Amino acid sequence: MPVSVASSRLIYDALKDCGITLVSALPETWLVHLLRMADEDPAMTLVRLAKEEEGVGISTGAYLAGAKSAMLMQNHGFLAAINGIVSCAQLYRIPLLMLISQRGDFGERDPWQTEGGGVTEPLLKTLRIPYRRLEEPGHVAHRTRQAQTLAYASNRPVALLLCRDLMWEE
């Protein structure tokens, strides 16, 4: 499976450098290495979800309890989580760090992924969620740190899009 181990490692290390101690996730192809790294790290709490919206509640609880967390999900998971993002994280001004795999973008071969790619960025803009695209290894550490800094300074959700050129090797 040509999901990039090296890029997944960079992303995982960036999360660790931000002090993240809990990640919630629903498995998706591009996230397999990240999930494995979280699972194998005794200092990380990995919460496997039934549906991504739960992750908003879990991250909110973790934040209120004083822990730093992140959500790992596919862009379709972001779509499934939107009510929670708006009516929990935005309503209560929670600094939610979301890492979203940007499926359905240029180069996508799975026909079933092709609708989500087109609506993800317009929806992030509509929801006024600041986001950056992670497209190459050089983006990862700096933009992840910046995302978390903004999330905590603004008390709002912030997103990073994990893009094909970073996540997929072929």
Next chain:
Amino acid sequence: MLRIEAIRAVYPELERCVVVTIMGAVSAELQSIGHRPNFFYLLHAMGLASSLGLGIALSRPELQVVVLDGDGSVLMNLGGLTTLARYRPRNLVQVIFDNESLLSVGGFPTATASGSDLAGIAREAGVPHTATVRTDEEFVAEFRAALRANDLATIVAKVEPTGPAGYVTDLEMLENRFQFRRCLREWEVRLA
């Protein structure tokens, strides 16, 4: 059983716990008995109160978390029961006040009115201790037993579909949020 009387009956225990409630009558009635900085009211995001409680419970195992949930909310996040059971936080007790209706929007019946059994669903999801209670005495006994057991429990309390006249209180949502987070931080310092 009246929900407010059930809450009142366990209020001395709640004062010592980290409490997360759903919106509507549960939030308003608990506040009418007495707000505490360790109480958080999730006034929207139906279904996520138990997820929020799980996030707290996993992050702070030294705290006892109580989630005051409702049938309408739980039905919106049945998958969350499987996540709760999967991680089985020993410090979380979920109370589901089941009035078999969506009271705050006019009392439309939920699926529990036609037989869906939330304690049964929780049990089959893997929650290790579940119960359904119909009187204040049963509720208090099950709730205290659940706290003593130091394990995940889901208690379904069948209550009347009645509630307060209104749901807006003097406590602003953000005031509650900042106060609650500060309280949990102070409890950490105190316990350290």
